[in-house]
Amino acid sequence: MSAAPVPAAHEAAGDLLRFNTCGSVDDGKSSLIGRLLYESKALFDDQLEVLAADSKRVGTRAGEIDYALLLDGLSAEREQGITIDVAYRYFASARRHFIVADTPGHEQYTRNMVTGASTADLSVILIDARKGVLTQTRRHSFLVSLLGIRHVVLAVNKMDLVDYSRDVFSRIEDQYREMTNDLDIPSVVCIPVSAVKGDNVVERSAAMAWYRGPTLMELLDTVEVDGSRALAQPLRLPIQWVNRPRDDFRGFAGTIVGGSVRTGDAVRVQPSGRVSRVARIVTADGDLAEASVGQSITLTLADEIDVSRGDLLVPADQPAEVANQFEATIVWMHESPLLPGRGYFLKIGPKTAGATVTGLKHKINVSNFDRTAGTTLELNEIGVCTLEIDRPIAFDPYGVNRDTGGFILIDRITNDTVGAGMLRFALRRAQNVHWQALDVNKSLRAAMKRQRPCVLWFTGLSGAGKSTIANLVDKKLHSTERHTYLLDGDNVRHGLNKDLGFTDADRVENIRRIAEVARLMVDAGLIVGTAFISPFRAERDMARALLGDGEFIEIFVDTPLDVAERRDPKGLYKKARRGDLKNFTGIDSPYEPPEAPELRIDTTATTAEAAAEEIVAFLKRRGIVDPT
Amino acid sequence: MPLTHLQRLEAETIHILREVVAETDKPVMLYSIGKDSAVMLHVARKAFYPAPLPFPLLHIDTTWKFREMYELRDRVAAEPGTELIVYVNPEAVARGINPFTHGSAVHTDVWKTQGLKQALDKYGFDAAMGGARRDEEKSRAKERVFSFRTAQHRWDPKNQRPELWRLYNTRKHRGESIRVFPLSNWTELDVWRYVERENIPVVPLYFSRERPVVERDGVLIMVDDERFPLAPGEVPRLRKVRFRTLGCYPLTGAIESSAGNVAEIIAEMAAARTSERQGRLIDQDASASMELKKQEGYF
Secondary structure, eight states: OOOOOOOOOOOTTOEEEEEEEEOOGGGTHHHHHHHHHHHTTOSOHHHHHHHHHHHHHHOSSTTSOOHHHHHOOSHHHHHHTSOOSOEEEEEEOSSEEEEEEEOOOOGGGHHHHHHHHTTOSEEEEEEETTTOSOHHHHHHHHHHHHTTOOEEEEEEEOGGGGTTOHHHHHHHHHHHHHHHTTSOOSEEEEEEOBTTTTBTTTBOOSTTTTOOSOOHHHHHHHSOOTHHHHHTSOOBEEOOEEEEEETTEEEEEEEOOBSEEETTOEEEEETTTEEEEEEEEEOTTOOBSEEETTOEEEEEESSOOOOOTTOEEEETTSOOEEEEEEEEEEEEOSSSOBOTTOEEEEEETTEEEEEEEEEEEEEEOTTTOOEEOOSOBOTTOEEEEEEEEEEEEEEOOTTTOHHHHEEEEEETTTOOEEEEEEEEEEOHHHHHOOOOOOSSOHHHHHHHTTBOOEEEEEEOOTTSSHHHHHHHHHHHHHHTTOOEEEEEHHHHHHTTTTTOOSSHHHHHHHHHHHHHHHHHHHHTTOEEEEEOOOOOHHHHHHHHHHSOTTOEEEEEEEOOHHHHHHHOTTSHHHHHHHTSSOSOBTTTBOOOOOSSOSEEEETTTSOHHHHHHHHHHHHHHTTSBOOO | OOOOHHHHHHHHHHHHHHHHHHHOSSEEEEOOSSHHHHHHHHHHHHHHTTSOOSSOEEEEOOSOBOHHHHHHHHHHHTSTTOOEEEEOOHHHHHHTOOHHHHHHHHHIIIIIIIHHHHHHHHHTOSEEEOOOOGGGSGGGGGOOSEEEEOTTOOOOTTSOOOOBTTBOOOOOOTTOEEEEOTTTTOOHHHHHHHHHHHTOOOOGGGSOEEEEEEEETTEEEEOOSTTSOOOTTOOOEEEEEEOSSOSBGGGBEEEEOOOOSHHHHHHHHHHOOSOGGGGBGGGOSOTTHHHHHHHHTOO
16 A cells, blocks of 8 residues: 555644545445555554454455455454444644544444534545445435534545446446435535545545546545535524632633524523523633633523523524424434433533424335335334424424434433434414413312312223222222212223234323323312223323322232133234234233332232222322212 | 643643632542643643632552652652542552552552542542543543542443533432543543643653663563562562653563663653553453553443
């Protein structure tokens, strides 16, 4: 390999460009990155020695240097011969420092590419000159535009294998530009390269004198980073931490993600809307008069107003929007699918809130950009969704600001990061639908009935005895003139929920509707029984969260599967075992038992009548009904 | 005026450090006395200024560090508002674990890996910040900024959370802990340039001086105290050397160099053709050894 050393940047003043690379192993992506690292002297002799040894041992290039091995850092991946994650690499030129997010091009790894692209200013999309624009090229380009990357370099690689043909290159360039017409990518530059031979990577190609544009390195070195765009925006400072070392100092710490701020500026705290002025911008190296996008600062305000982690500081006259219902594009990143109706945590900037995807408008096929219908999102699928957050948040559309418009979704039980999303706009309903404050309220209605309203949430396997016990409890309460209502699984499915089946997604929606109906009935002052399998912990927790403290009483009707199956009052287990009934809880669909139910009924040790008595006694102890 | 590269790195590190303090219950910063720890500590003081550091420092002491490292450590610990916990694995003391008798693998495992786990358990820290960088070693290149460990301190490289934008998911179950790497995106050169810009005190061993060394398997080892068992006839010779990385002195190779200050180190690195960890004997057992050590709980 010819060494044409680019001096590693010694100018401490050099700036930073973050880019990602997309392409499959076969496109020569690793060779390209290896070449950039080597020629910018970011690859050292001892690393090359290890690489040479590895190439002989497990390489795929007949003993020649196999750069893929350099980049595929984890040994598990090395055996598979494919990168399965995002790796970050560092190098520098005389002008600039670079961070490369190397993300694989294989179809099932949308998640990794989106992760790598989320912090990139520029994307290098690789294609093999012999193959031209492929489906994966469309996919990469779509994701790049989705993530809001404004600069794309199409590196047409392996030009040495098509005799450095200008025609081949021009045809590919035309094809690519036509395809990206549909996508929002402001700047596209196409460069013919040979990563293996080094043409137009750092050194200008002697074999392609017809090419007049920049080499890849020249372009990376000179492309204008979008700093000026972010600087021109109004101030966005998400508050990360309140610094309060002593009584007379209260600083608000955060990283500026848009615009700039000066002392004396009038600022607004969102979502509360309170206004003050910036008193000081405090740093360990002395106070600043001004700070701008990218800086992590601490500032103090002239007035003692309430500011806490998760708030957004903005110019008083250029606030962000505040809403709690949105349309958003979501990329799903986890093996368990997105279920509309299920509660997740949403993290946007330093703010974490409860969130529910209320509907999936359509999925997007990333290969041909078509919209398709769907009810869930599987791993690596992308969809446009409606989203509801349990409190109002300040935001900007993602297209305007990545930091105030990008969010992740977190599973409430596993704590995994399951999705990433981009807010598109607030739904108008969010601003226009208000809770009607009613004069006659829950406590007045309940007082008239001499009871405290609540939900008795029976859960358990099919055939466990939920309906039987719930019905007995209902009768006992009714006979003492309590006002009750029993929501029964089968009955509700005949009406309110007759459009729902038994997939996981439909089960979640089924329970969501029941929980909402139960909440309205509790509001009406009733003691509501619900008898549904309700197999998932997450939905029972959601129902609990909808209700006030002490209003949700979870009753686990605990019957072992073999006992329930032996009883089989409706013959459903037999059908399920025959395969005539799909997604049957306990057979081919899971049941997650409650971890801390208010009551647990062991039906193998008690009768339905005794269980009902026990529940009524519990209600008396709790003061739900008076003890007479 | 766009931020310079170093300003962006510093701002990112401050952001990460604040996120740790805001979202975890009992964080701690691992302080290993090297240049990376020095930089991380320096940025941390800035991140929380004017408040003092909102977490203690923890040094997992192997008792085999260079004497000059202990001197700097004790000076740093004496700075106002600094709480330093020094943890020494009592089992390693009792068994007299040392690199000469037990070899580098056992030595590192018992003193450092086991010592760290014991210390985290003893004090109940739920987040430990360390100065590791992604450019150090291949398996580090894919490490997350927030890296989760099971209650048994194991790392599962197959099951890592994606990190997008500036968003870090810090939610964890009881018993789990997080290793956080605020310097993930710094390179060795960035660290030196920052040391220069901010005038941060570092261990003098990084600067070239005449030091007594012996050559073992082609590696220059400094004879830092009388515990070093010299072979019959072996005599330490004074050579002008410095260290690119610092660990236990019998396991850390010196390089011949005349770089006597930070500016000269930076100039020397521009011409360097070998990586920083080359001097670390513990990494050379097998190509994937760092990854194995990390799965076992090594930082």
